[in-house]
Amino acid sequence: MSLKSSTQSSGPTPEHFFQSINAFQLTQALRGAIDLDVFTAIAEGNKTAKALAESRQASERGMRILCDCLAVTGFLTKAGGKYELTPDSAMFLDRRLPSYVGGAVEFLLSPTLMQAFEDVAAAVRKGGTVINNEGTTSPDNPVWVRFARAMQPIAFGMAKMLTELIKLDPGKKTKALDIAASHGMFGLAFARQYPNLEVVAVDWANVLEVGRENAEKVGVADRWRALPGSAFDVSFGVGYDLVLITNFLHHFDPSTNEKFMRKIHPALNEGGRAITLEFVPDEDRAEPPHAVTFALTMLVTTARGDAYTFAEYEKMFAAAGFSRSELIQTPMGIERVIVSYK
Amino acid sequence: MSLKSSTQSSGPTPEHFFQSINAFQLTQALRGAIDLDVFTAIAEGNKTAKALAESRQASERGMRILCDCLAVTGFLTKAGGKYELTPDSAMFLDRRLPSYVGGAVEFLLSPTLMQAFEDVAAAVRKGGTVINNEGTTSPDNPVWVRFARAMQPIAFGMAKMLTELIKLDPGKKTKALDIAASHGMFGLAFARQYPNLEVVAVDWANVLEVGRENAEKVGVADRWRALPGSAFDVSFGVGYDLVLITNFLHHFDPSTNEKFMRKIHPALNEGGRAITLEFVPDEDRAEPPHAVTFALTMLVTTARGDAYTFAEYEKMFAAAGFSRSELIQTPMGIERVIVSYK
Numbered sequence: 001m002s003l004k005s006s007t008q009s010s011g012p013t014p015e016h017f018f019q020s021i022n023a024f025q026l027t028q029a030l031r032g033a034i035d036l037d038v039f040t041a042i043a044e045g046n047k048t049a050k051a052l053a054e055s056r057q058a059s060e061r062g063m064r065i066l067c068d069c070l071a072v073t074g075f076l077t078k079a080g081g082k083y084e085l086t087p088d089s090a091m092f093l094d095r096r097l098p099s100y101v102g103g104a105v106e107f108l109l110s111p112t113l114m115q116a117f118e119d120v121a122a123a124v125r126k127g128g129t130v131i132n133n134e135g136t137t138s139p140d141n142p143v144w145v146r147f148a149r150a151m152q153p154i155a156f157g158m159a160k161m162l163t164e165l166i167k168l169d170p171g172k173k174t175k176a177l178d179i180a181a182s183h184g185m186f187g188l189a190f191a192r193q194y195p196n197l198e199v200v201a202v203d204w205a206n207v208l209e210v211g212r213e214n215a216e217k218v219g220v221a222d223r224w225r226a227l228p229g230s231a232f233d234v235s236f237g238v239g240y241d242l243v244l245i246t247n248f249l250h251h252f253d254p255s256t257n258e259k260f261m262r263k264i265h266p267a268l269n270e271g272g273r274a275i276t277l278e279f280v281p282d283e284d285r286a287e288p289p290h291a292v293t294f295a296l297t298m299l300v301t302t303a304r305g306d307a308y309t310f311a312e313y314e315k316m317f318a319a320a321g322f323s324r325s326e327l328i329q330t331p332m333g334i335e336r337v338i339v340s341y342k
Numbered sequence: 343m344s345l346k347s348s349t350q351s352s353g354p355t356p357e358h359f360f361q362s363i364n365a366f367q368l369t370q371a372l373r374g375a376i377d378l379d380v381f382t383a384i385a386e387g388n389k390t391a392k393a394l395a396e397s398r399q400a401s402e403r404g405m406r407i408l409c410d411c412l413a414v415t416g417f418l419t420k421a422g423g424k425y426e427l428t429p430d431s432a433m434f435l436d437r438r439l440p441s442y443v444g445g446a447v448e449f450l451l452s453p454t455l456m457q458a459f460e461d462v463a464a465a466v467r468k469g470g471t472v473i474n475n476e477g478t479t480s481p482d483n484p485v486w487v488r489f490a491r492a493m494q495p496i497a498f499g500m501a502k503m504l505t506e507l508i509k510l511d512p513g514k515k516t517k518a519l520d521i522a523a524s525h526g527m528f529g530l531a532f533a534r535q536y537p538n539l540e541v542v543a544v545d546w547a548n549v550l551e552v553g554r555e556n557a558e559k560v561g562v563a564d565r566w567r568a569l570p571g572s573a574f575d576v577s578f579g580v581g582y583d584l585v586l587i588t589n590f591l592h593h594f595d596p597s598t599n600e601k602f603m604r605k606i607h608p609a610l611n612e613g614g615r616a617i618t619l620e621f622v623p624d625e626d627r628a629e630p631p632h633a634v635t636f637a638l639t640m641l642v643t644t645a646r647g648d649a650y651t652f653a654e655y656e657k658m659f660a661a662a663g664f665s666r667s668e669l670i671q672t673p674m675g676i677e678r679v680i681v682s683y684k
Binding site: 011012013014015016017018019020021022023024025026027028029030031032033035036056057058059060061062063065066068069071072073074075078087088089090091092093101102104105108109114117118119120121123124125126127128154281284285286287289290292293295296297298299306334 | 354360375400403405466637640
């Protein structure tokens with residue numbers, strides 16, 4: 001959502017306003033292209049509006065207008081009436097590749113999320129979601145099953161990155177708790193890397209079915225255990241070396257988070273670590289753009305969630321008994337990692 | 343809708359995709375700020391989230407999150423917890439000023455337009471709007487009353503620009519035909535400048551009520567005549583020196599436009615001019631961004647509309663009997679002017 005006017009003329013102009021108020025058109029154009037699978041069609045060799053229209057049972061005129069928009073907005077290049085994929089589109093929008101991220105629209109543009117953004121003013125007045133009392137954090141909310149399936153390819157890359165940053169002793173029998181495990185990608189990435197690791201995955205029962213499928217797919221189902229229910233209520237047991245808290249804490253207020261951290265502290269072994277993957281804005285909440293604007297998603301979809309700064313997380317973990325926390329910048333940029341030591 | 347990734351890293355990243363697929367959030371954040379009249383509140387001296395929340399009966403937390411988003415997206419600046427307007431926001435988003443353009447959301451984000459964009463893929467398949475057979479060009483469509491009221495302040499500036507480009511003989515009795523007159527701004531700008539000019543305004547009857555109000559407001563009602571009905575059906579009469587065709591031709595296919603041009607040709611005096619104000623992309627449809635992407639709005643809201651190039655317009659006017667057409671770049675940039683001589 002971070003768009004600044006690329007050209008600043010000398011005097012004030014309403015151009016940035018009009019471009020931004022119409023930004024939803026870009027969302028819809030891109031969704032249309034994903035729906036029609038235009039990027040894959042180009043990768044398959046259909047380069048003109050005519051060829052693309054034929055390959056997708058669409059009108060040539062509609063295809064020309066859509067592809068011109070995609071070219072102007074940086075998703076295609078165009079020369080001599082032929083469209084080509086940009087390097088980004090070739091890698092991430094060709095449905096035949098495992099790096100395809102287009103499926104994320106199923107979650108990001110789900111009716112639940114679109115509806116939550118429909119009246120931002122009402123959410124600002126109230127100070128939280130207006131879709132219901134708890135927003136998307138209500139028990140067994142089906143949006144998280146959608147999330148699990150749609151966000152899996154992106155989580156795969158993030159999880160791989162996490163295993164490169166966070167190391168375990170491969171020779172030792174270890175145990176990890178995967179909070180809000182969803183598709184299971186984070187715990188499973190560690191399980192694949194460490195054959196002596198056992199993973200306990202917590203999430204709503206309907207969501208954990210997706211995680212279970214994936215555990216079987218990657219062949220670690222015997223070391224992956226589902227623990228269904230609310231992470232605030234279920235009993236974790238003890239003996240964990242890692243607690244993975246990925247994209248979870250942003251849904252709640254600081255005191256709820258602190259209570260949760262107090263609950264995981266005794267579940268960790270001495271020297272155990274809580275690993276938080278989050279949108280973490282800088283202390284002045286001016287950078288990075290994605291982390292700052294993510295707070296708005298929390299405002300409109302949850303009762304009290306937020307994008308917390310590192311100082312805020314550090315304070316919560318310290319109050320819950322953790323000895324120290326450190327912030328790690330990730331190579332992927334958008335999210336950051338906080339390691340909190342028991 | 344023209345957004346390119348501002349930072350290009352070395353390898354491919356899905357960042358531009360995620361930013362663009364979430365672009366609707368920017369639309370909604372900005373609409374929320376307009377709804378809450380945040381920009382006027384800042385102009386009135388409320389600089390902190392707390393002061394803004396109090397002035398707008400909103401939560402401080404919600405106001406902080408919204409204003410941080412507005413700062414990250416270039417609508418505000420932020421320093422030491424205080425928000426300030428940018429020069430653009432101060433000029434165009436302070437509701438107390440005549441230059442305020444925030445009211446445009448009533449048209450640009452009207453249910454009709456938002457709905458038209460909901461299934462871009464379906465419109466690409468069909469080659470035209472899927473909201474009904476004629477989209478927004480159906481007779482007496484109420485969206486045009488909304489348009490007339492919402493877009494008036496923007497049209498005021500455009501109309502002023504047009505009177506600087508197109509001159510009439512002030513000493514002579516002259517007559518102008520204002521096609522799809524809407525709020526009446528274009529014809530009225532000429533009527534104010536030329537006391538010997540009579541204006542005949544064509545639009546749906548419900549829309550012309552807005553034009554009539556404005557004609558009375560600016561004191562030229564005695565020289566402004568409403569001609570209600572479809573511009574394709576009503577009888578224009580003869581003796582016109584100017585025909586103003588502002589934001590009209592993009593709704594129709596070339597043969598319909600040509601037929602319309604054939605209808606206005608005999609209504610013009612010898613030496614008379616048709617003045618077309620339009621989104622006109624360059625011949626390769628790669629620039630300017632607004633003109634290229636405007637074609638998508640026509641695809642999803644009309645049966646056969648488009649953003650035509652100058653060569654396309656030139657051909658239509660020539661086929662209808664006009665001797666020559668010339669393209670004028672306007673200082674405001676977004677729209678262009680075509681002058682076609684009888």
